[in-house]
Amino acid sequence: MKPRRRLRLSGLLVAAAAVLVAGSTTATASAQNTSPGVDEIVHSPNMRQIANLPKEGPFATQAAFNSDIAFTKNHAIVGNYDGFTIYDVRKPHKPRVVSQVLCPGGQNDVSVSGDLLFLSTDYARTNDSCTSQPSEASDPASWEGIKVFDISDLANPEYVASVRTDCGSHTHTMVPDRTRKSVYLYVSSYYCNGS
Numbered sequence: 079m080k081p082r083r084r085l086r087l088s089g090l091l092v093a094a095a096a097v098l099v100a101g102s103t104t105a106t107a108s109a110q111n112t113s114p115g116v117d118e119i120v121h122s123p124n125m126r127q128i129a130n131l132p133k134e135g136p137f138a139t140q141a142a143f144n145s146d147i148a149f150t151k152n153h154a155i156v157g158n159y160d161g162f163t164i165y166d167v168r169k170p171h172k173p174r175v176v177s178q179v180l181c182p183g184g185q186n187d188v189s190v191s192g193d194l195l196f197l198s199t200d201y202a203r204t205n206d207s208c209t210s211q212p213s214e215a216s217d218p219a220s221w222e223g224i225k226v227f228d229i230s231d232l233a234n235p236e237y238v239a240s241v242r243t244d245c246g247s248h249t250h251t252m253v254p255d256r257t258r259k260s261v262y263l264y265v266s267s268y269y270c271n272g273s
Contacts, residue, residue, distance in 0.1 A: 128171050136160060136180045146187040146249070148195070153232055155195060157188040161208070162197065164232050177233050181208035181225065189252040191261045193230040198247035199223055200267065206240035215245075222246025224263060243267065 114120045119127060133142060137158050145157040152168045153176065161181040165173045184201030202220035203210035213220035223243040228236040245267035253262040 129173050131165070131173055131175065133163075134175065135178050137163065137178065145185055146189075148188045148190045150190045150229070151232070155188050155190060155229075157186040157197065159184055159186055162186060162188055162195070164229070164235070177235060179208070179227070179235050179237075181237070182210070182212075183222075183225070184246075185248050187247075187249040189250065189263075190229070191252055191254050192258075193228055194261065195227040195229045195235065196250065196252065196261075196263060197225040197227065198250050198265065199225060200246040200248040202246070206242070208237060222267075224250065224265065 121127065132138075133144075136142070137160060141159070143159045145159065147157070148155045152166065154165045154167045154173070156163050156165065159182070161179045163178045164176040166176050167173045181197065182201075183197070183199030183203060185198050187198040189196045199206075199222050202213040202215040202217065202222055204213045204220065206221045206223070206225065208225075210221065215222070221240075221242055222245065224241045224247050225237065226239040226241075228238045243265050247263075247265040248268055249266050251264045251266075253264065255261065
């Protein structure tokens with residue numbers, strides 16, 4: 079076969095292979111981009127739902143968005159833009175609410191170290207309390223940062239401290255000290271007020 083003809087033939091084969099790959103990728107992508115219907119439960123083949131607890135109490139509203147989950151002592155702690163909920167998950171088919179803490183602050187990502195729970199607050203508030211009101215980030219007196227709870231009694235979490243951080247804490251990463259005497263948190267925040 080002449081080199082020119084061989085080159086043309088190999089070019090056609092490469093083009094045909096590209097069309098086949100593009101066609102299968104498009105079919106796969108369109109199959110994956112189908113949105114489930116209202117109240118339709120979908121899952122990957124290796125997962126299945128074993129329980130469902132609708133939000134209750136102060137978190138029963140549509141505006142109470144869940145955020146991160148932390149685990150401790152056979153319990154799941156689910157952060158919520160309005161606070162957090164502690165679930166007993168020892169019986170995965172029958173989880174139960176142990177306690178709920180109403181403490182608005184936005185994002186409210188959670189992490190746990192021993193008996194301490196750390197809660198990220200990323201929306202400007204009038205102060206660091208759980209009864210604070212929304213504020214403007216441009217107000218120098220507004221508060222954003224990390225709230226700390228004692229969860230030694232999971233049924234009765236106790237708010238014990240706060241740390242103000244510039245631009246709040248959208249989320250955080252916890253790094254326990256090797257000596258177990260300290261806990262370090264690295265906060266991640268949005269750009270704000272020129273910083």
